[in-house]
Amino acid sequence: MSAKIITITREFGSGGRTIGKKVAEALGYDFYDWNLVSKIAAESGFAPEFVEENCEDASSALPWLFRAQNVGGDLSDQLFAAQRNVIWQLAEKGSCVIVGRCADYLLRTRTDVLNCFIYAEGEAKKQRIIHEYGETEVSIDKRLKDKDRKRKAHYQYYTGRKWGRAFYYDVCLDSGRLGIDACIDTVVSLAKSFTCTTPKEED
Template sequence: MEQEKKCIITITRQFGSLGRPIAKLVSEKLNIQYYDRDIVEQASEQLCLPVSQIDQLEEKAEKATRNGFMRMMYPLGTQTSAMQNKIFEAQKNIMRFLAERESCIIVGRCSDFIFAKNPKSLHIYIYAPYEARLENCVNTLNLSEAEAKRMIQSVDQARDQYHMHYAGFLPNDPRFKNIMIDSSTFGTNETADFLADGIRRKFPYIFQK
């Protein structure tokens, strides 16, 4: 894409709202790149953190819950605060590089804060009622009901704390969002259709039919 024909879509989400698969679907429908946890792994490599160390952290997460969702509670791993700050700065630079290169969707990582002042950005928040999230965790993510309840509480709290620490506002703050959508209203695919259509309307010079 030409430099003037790029956009940055940031997506933050509640745990269990299926925001991640929705974001992937939107990227497929728009034919643009999707970035999520791979940004953190790239940052860790830049800082010369051994890949084996990342693997060990994920293995510990797998043991904590059989589906490995515990890693979502620690977006930067269980490193020290100083290391987390270094990783945050590294991943921020990676996100800016990726956004400068091409249109993309970036999930989480305070991307809404990092690109808040970019005129070519659109910020989306995906949420759902508690009962819908609980059902998604059990039926789609294959968690037990007890695990689902614990993860919803723990991951939401961790994401809120992380976002408040680095961005200075909560991920669901409407002052920093352009679109806030309940994914249970339409379901995964139709929510992705709705968002993709909204993005096309926002950036018609990029997504011409």
Template sequence: MGRMKNTFPFVITISRQLGAGGAYIGQQLAKKLSIFYADREIIGQAARKLSVMEEELEPRDEKSLSLWQFLIQSCACTPETSYIPPQITVPSDRELFKTESEIITRIAQEHSTVIIGRCGSYILREHPNHVSMFLHGDLSFRKSRIQKIYHVSENVAEKMIVQSDEERSQYHYKFTGKDWADARQYGLSVNTGRTGVDKTVDCILTYLELIKVRDCIP
């Protein structure tokens, strides 16, 4: 990759396995580079545009609708009563993806930013100042981090990881037609279990220097 066009904002997109430290690493990169960090901001803007509560979109983060819709419908059932719950308008997967794609594209046009997940690497694949990366780690490393972060048992941590990996993989394939964990899609792939999350930040900053990206950051 050559020198980037410094007339465009600079964007890092991070795809990550659960427990690999993606959110922490993204926040640290944004802080050290003095650029915008976009994660919950995307959910907030999508919720406002779709006229739903943020809490309604959070459970669908990089997941397809089916399970979430089932849970909503289950909770809405009140057998043996005459009460009929109000109709819940649920945006489809396509509607949500289209909305989040528009938001991600707009943010990338307006700010130098770090964007977490949501097929950002695919959505911004034509962006001239875009560096995509995939953060992964072995199961034992990720289980240990999840146990500490969420205060859960090793068994629960493993179930969370397996479920998250499957959901993110299916979501990514549904909207991109590509294998989420295929390193060939990304500019940089890092095993954070080998480097540690803080050293991964240093590794990425060094990589940005090598490809002359930091020259593009205001």
């Protein structure tokens, strides 16, 4: 038995997206990251720009802002519901790698999912961000802090879980110490030998 679905939760700058894409290529799986935006937009009826801005990086204050303004009942919850539906549809469709978007939590009742968390130390992440995205007017430290803060707030708001806690993942890999290629090889190997038969228990 092998893992049909692989979820990649990652710190900004850790190379999680690259790892997920290469793992998908190695296994012949579909790969979903930013291409989820158009699918979630179609499911929810929201503009792709709105989905891209709020689907994963929304701060914990956003749902409360929508409620306070009484806009569309609760746009944030509607968006999350659409995200959940799309991810379940993709999981049913076939083998795939899904990056971010609470996929590990949304698919928690399935027994064919390998959940991975990719992280790295600060300097390794800074170098990767500069290499992949270049310099901006905003400092690297602030970009790192803000991006992960928003991901963490969004994840914890909708899942009730602590983002990045090892208990919720099957494997946690330090891409800074191990290197991207070693992380790819590890995830591919684990996916091929995956033998889980029961959903992971909640904490």
